[in-house]
Amino acid sequence: MSTTRVEARYPFTAVVGMDDLRLALLLNAVSPQVGGVLVRGEKGTAKSTMVRALAGLLPAIGVVPGCRFACDPASPDPQCPDGPHLDAAADERPTSLVELPVGVSEDRIVGSLDLERALAEGVKAYEPGLLAAAHRGVLYIDEVNLLHDHLVDLLLDAAAMGRSYVEREGVSVRHAARFLLVGTMNPEEGELRPQLLDRFGLTVEIAATRDPEQRAEVVRRRLGHDADPEGFAARWQDEERALAQHIVAARELLPQVVLGDAALRQITAVCAAFEVDGLRADIVMARTAVALAAWNGRTQVLAEDVRVAAQLALPHRRRRNPFDAPGLDEEKLDETLQQFAGEDPETDPDGDPDGNGPDDSGPDNGGGGGGGQDAPSGPELESSAPESPADAPADQPQQPAAGAPAPREAAPVASDQPYKTRLFKVPGTGQGVQGRRSRAETDGGHTIRAARPSGALQRLHLAATLQAAAPHQLARGRDGRALVLRRDDFRRQVREGREGNLVLFVVDASGSMAARQRMSAVKGAVLSLLMDAYQRRDKIGMISFRGASAELLLPPTSSVEAGAARLELLPTGGRTPLAAGLLRAHETLRVERLRDPLRRPLVVLVTDGRATGARSALDDARRAAGLLAASGAASVVVDCESGPVRLGLAGELAGVLQAPAVRLDELRADTMTALVQTMTTQKTMQKKAA
Structure with a gap:
C-alpha cells in the first residue's frame, strides 16, 4: 500500500533576517483586526516562504463537524448555510492556509450556485468558495498586484466586514469570512492603486541582504532543507514551539x-x-x-x-x-x-x-x-474635464544639414508636469482583461445580449432561457406549474464593459527633437499618457529611436512606474531612424501577441515625422508604417512639429498608419473641450444666421 509523502514546510524561525516582515506577520497573528499585511519586494526574498510558514505556528481551531464554513462550536454563525448548529459537537483541525491563484474568477472566490439545478429542480445548491475555506485561517494572495482590481476590492471588503455575500438571480447566501489577509507583490510588475493600498493594514518593504555572510547562511539553510526537509524542520522544532506559545500568550493578553x-x-x-x-x-x-x-x-x-x-x-x-x-x-x-x-x-x-x-x-x-x-479606422477620441493649465509652447526644431556630422548626445531633459490627456481608444470590441479604455466583452459591465453557454453555466440570462424553453413545454409533457427545462434552453449573459490595452510608446529622441524646452514638453506629454494608461489599467511598453537604431527601453509590463523612470533618463541627439522605430514596434507587438493574444495594442508614435539618413529614409519609414498598419495594430501619431512653417510629415505618416494625428498642443483634455465648445458655438451661430 503506497503512501503520499508530505514535504515538511520551511520553519518560520529558520528564515534569516526579515525582521520587519516577521514582526508584521506576528502582530496580525496576535490580532487579525489589524487588517493584514502587504509585502512589497523584489523576487527571491522569501516572501512566500514566510507566509506559508506562519500558518504552521497558529494554534489549532475547534470546528463544527461537517460544517463547510469552519463554524466555531462555541459561537457558531447563525447565518451559516450549513446551520443551524444546535448543541454541536467539536472537532479540532489545524489553521488553514488558502492560496489564491492569479487567474482566479469571482465565482471561485465567493462560491457559486448551481443555477441549472436551482431552475430545473428547485434546489439551492451552493458550492462554497475560497473565502469560506479561509475562514478563521490565512488567505494568501501571491502577486496581488496582478489580480483584477474588482477582485481585490471584493477580497478587501470581505476582510473588512468579516462576511462574504453571494447574490445570484434572487438567491442570497452569506457566511462568515474572517481571515488573516496577506498579499505579496513585486513592484516592478506594477503597483496597486492607492485606494487598494489603503485597505491593507500594514505594509513591509523587503530586499535581499547585501551582507555576504547572511547570504551564505540563507543558502546554507535552504540547501539543508532541500536535502532533508523533515530533519531540518526537527532542528527548529523547539524555536517553532516557543514562538507558537508566545502567539497564544499574546492573544490572551x-x-x-x-x-x-x-x-x-x-x-x-x-x-x-x-x-x-x-x-x-x-x-x-x-x-x-x-x-x-x-x-x-x-x-x-x-x-x-x-x-x-x-x-x-x-x-x-x-x-x-x-x-x-x-x-x-x-x-x-x-x-x-x-x-x-x-x-x-x-x-x-x-x-x-x-x-x-x-x-x-x-x-x-x-x-x-x-x-x-484620428481616421475612421483609427483610434476613437474622447474629451475629458480639464485638470491643469495650458501647455508651454514648443521651440522650432533644428534639422542638421545633409552630410553634416551627427550632433553630440544631449543630457537627459526633465519632463514638464503631467496633465490630463484626451482618451484614445482601440476601435471595435475586444475580449481582453477588464480595464477602462476600449470596448470589450468582459465579466463586468452591462448585459448586451444572450448566448448559449460553452462550458459551466454562469450568469444566467433568465428571460432568454424562459423564451427558449417556452415553445417546447407541450411537447415535453408539462403537466404542472414547474417549467420543463433542458440544457439546450439555458442562455448566459454577454456583458460589455471596458478592457485594458497594451499601449506601446514609440518616442523620437533624435536631434530634430532635442531642443530642451521642446523635449521637456514631449516628455511631459508622454508622462501624461503614461499616467492615463495607469488609470485605465493598461500594460505599457516603450521604444526609443535615435542615432542609428531603435531600442526597446521597456518591454510590455504593468509597471507604469518603470516607464516613468525610463522616460526621465531618456537621452536625445543623433539622427532619426524612424523606420527602425516602426519596425521595432512591429516586432515587439508580434512577440507580445504570442504571450497575450487577447490584449489589443495601441501604438502611440511621438515624432515630428522627419527621417534622416539615406535619401530613401522617408520611403523606408512609410513602408514600415504600412507594415505596422497591415498587422491590425491601432495607432495614434502625436505630431511634435512646431514653428510657423510645417512640413506635415507626421500627418502623412498618420495617413499610412490609418491613424489620427494629434498636435502636441492638442493633446490636453482641456484643449479638446475648448475645441468642441468652439465648434458647437459656430454651428449655433450658423443656424441662427440661416
Whole structure:
C-alpha cells in the first residue's frame, strides 16, 4: 500500500533576517483586526516562504463537524448555510492556509450556485468558495498586484466586514469570512492603486541582504532543507514551539491592553501630520500598537509602540499619484511624537509597566524594530474635464544639414508636469482583461445580449432561457406549474464593459527633437499618457529611436512606474531612424501577441515625422508604417512639429498608419473641450444666421 509523502514546510524561525516582515506577520497573528499585511519586494526574498510558514505556528481551531464554513462550536454563525448548529459537537483541525491563484474568477472566490439545478429542480445548491475555506485561517494572495482590481476590492471588503455575500438571480447566501489577509507583490510588475493600498493594514518593504555572510547562511539553510526537509524542520522544532506559545500568550493578553489618551493623541497627531486620507490609518495604528504591547508582554501602549505602528501602517498611505514611492519621513515622525508626547505609564525598576513581567519581545520575533526600509479606422477620441493649465509652447526644431556630422548626445531633459490627456481608444470590441479604455466583452459591465453557454453555466440570462424553453413545454409533457427545462434552453449573459490595452510608446529622441524646452514638453506629454494608461489599467511598453537604431527601453509590463523612470533618463541627439522605430514596434507587438493574444495594442508614435539618413529614409519609414498598419495594430501619431512653417510629415505618416494625428498642443483634455465648445458655438451661430 503506497503512501503520499508530505514535504515538511520551511520553519518560520529558520528564515534569516526579515525582521520587519516577521514582526508584521506576528502582530496580525496576535490580532487579525489589524487588517493584514502587504509585502512589497523584489523576487527571491522569501516572501512566500514566510507566509506559508506562519500558518504552521497558529494554534489549532475547534470546528463544527461537517460544517463547510469552519463554524466555531462555541459561537457558531447563525447565518451559516450549513446551520443551524444546535448543541454541536467539536472537532479540532489545524489553521488553514488558502492560496489564491492569479487567474482566479469571482465565482471561485465567493462560491457559486448551481443555477441549472436551482431552475430545473428547485434546489439551492451552493458550492462554497475560497473565502469560506479561509475562514478563521490565512488567505494568501501571491502577486496581488496582478489580480483584477474588482477582485481585490471584493477580497478587501470581505476582510473588512468579516462576511462574504453571494447574490445570484434572487438567491442570497452569506457566511462568515474572517481571515488573516496577506498579499505579496513585486513592484516592478506594477503597483496597486492607492485606494487598494489603503485597505491593507500594514505594509513591509523587503530586499535581499547585501551582507555576504547572511547570504551564505540563507543558502546554507535552504540547501539543508532541500536535502532533508523533515530533519531540518526537527532542528527548529523547539524555536517553532516557543514562538507558537508566545502567539497564544499574546492573544490572551490582548484584551487587557490599555490604549491611553497620551498614546491615542500621538497616533492621531502622526496621521494628521502625514496628511493621510480618511481615518482608517488612525484605527489601524491603534490596533497595531495594542497588538505590539501584547506581543511584548505589556498592558500599556508606549510611545515606541506608536512609532513602530506608524512605520508599518503609514508608508503605503503616503502615495498621492502613481509615480510616488511609498515611504515615511523618519525625522518628521520623531518630531511629531516628541511634540505630542505624554507621560508613559510608570515602570518598575526592571522597566516593566504595571509589573507584568520583562519587556520581552519573544523568540526570534523582530522585537520592537519595524518598518523603515484620428481616421475612421483609427483610434476613437474622447474629451475629458480639464485638470491643469495650458501647455508651454514648443521651440522650432533644428534639422542638421545633409552630410553634416551627427550632433553630440544631449543630457537627459526633465519632463514638464503631467496633465490630463484626451482618451484614445482601440476601435471595435475586444475580449481582453477588464480595464477602462476600449470596448470589450468582459465579466463586468452591462448585459448586451444572450448566448448559449460553452462550458459551466454562469450568469444566467433568465428571460432568454424562459423564451427558449417556452415553445417546447407541450411537447415535453408539462403537466404542472414547474417549467420543463433542458440544457439546450439555458442562455448566459454577454456583458460589455471596458478592457485594458497594451499601449506601446514609440518616442523620437533624435536631434530634430532635442531642443530642451521642446523635449521637456514631449516628455511631459508622454508622462501624461503614461499616467492615463495607469488609470485605465493598461500594460505599457516603450521604444526609443535615435542615432542609428531603435531600442526597446521597456518591454510590455504593468509597471507604469518603470516607464516613468525610463522616460526621465531618456537621452536625445543623433539622427532619426524612424523606420527602425516602426519596425521595432512591429516586432515587439508580434512577440507580445504570442504571450497575450487577447490584449489589443495601441501604438502611440511621438515624432515630428522627419527621417534622416539615406535619401530613401522617408520611403523606408512609410513602408514600415504600412507594415505596422497591415498587422491590425491601432495607432495614434502625436505630431511634435512646431514653428510657423510645417512640413506635415507626421500627418502623412498618420495617413499610412490609418491613424489620427494629434498636435502636441492638442493633446490636453482641456484643449479638446475648448475645441468642441468652439465648434458647437459656430454651428449655433450658423443656424441662427440661416
